[in-house]
Amino acid sequence: MSPIGKLFAVTALIEAFTWAGLLVGMYLKYGSGTTDLGVWLFGRLHGAAFLLYILVAFVAGARLRWPMWALLLAVLAAIPPLVTLPLELWFRRRGLLSATGV
Template sequence: MLRTYVGWFRFVAIAEAVSWAGLLVAMMFKYGLGEPLGVTIFGWVHGAVFTGYVITSLLVSSPLRWRFLVLVLALAASVPPFGSIAFERWALRRGWLEMPEEPGPNLWNRVTWTLRELN
C-alpha cells in the first residue's frame, strides 16, 4: 500500500480522520468530565498528522496530475472532521487517485525548466 503515491495519500488521509476522531473523543472527556490530558495528547497527534496530510497532498498532486482545484479541495478537506476520508472517496470515484500511464510533464518538471531558463 505504501509503495505508491496513491497508497501514501490514502494512508495519510485515513490517519488524519482517525486523529480527528481521537481529538473529538478527547474533547468530550475534557469538556464533559473535566479531563484535559487527552486533548493535550491528541491535539499534538492530530496537529502532526494534519501537517503530514497537507504535505502529502502537495507532494502527490504533481505525480498524480491533479488540477489546481483538486489540490485546493484536498487541502480544504483537511479542515472539517473526516473531510479527508470524504475527499479520498470522491477522488477515488473520479479517477484522481490513479497513476497516469505515461510520465508526462508535471508541476515539478515545469518549475525545474523555468528555473533553468532563468539562469
C-alpha cells in the same frame, strides 16, 4: 492506485482518525470534565497528522498532476473534522489517485 495515491489514502485515514480522537478528547475535557489527557495526546498527534497530510497532498497533486481544484479541495478537506475520508473515496472513484487518472 499509484504508490503516492496509496500514501495519500493512508494519510487521509490517519488525519481523520486523529481528528476523531481529538474530538473525543475535547468532549472528555470540556463536556464531561473528566480528563484532559485526550486533548493533550490527540492534539499533538493530530497536529503532526495534519501537517503530514498537507505535505502529502501537495506531493500527490504534483506527481499525479491534479487540477488546481482537486489540490484545493484536498487541502480544505483537512480543516473540518473527518472530511478527508469521503474526499479520499471520491478521489479514488474519480481516478485521481492512480497514475493514469487525470
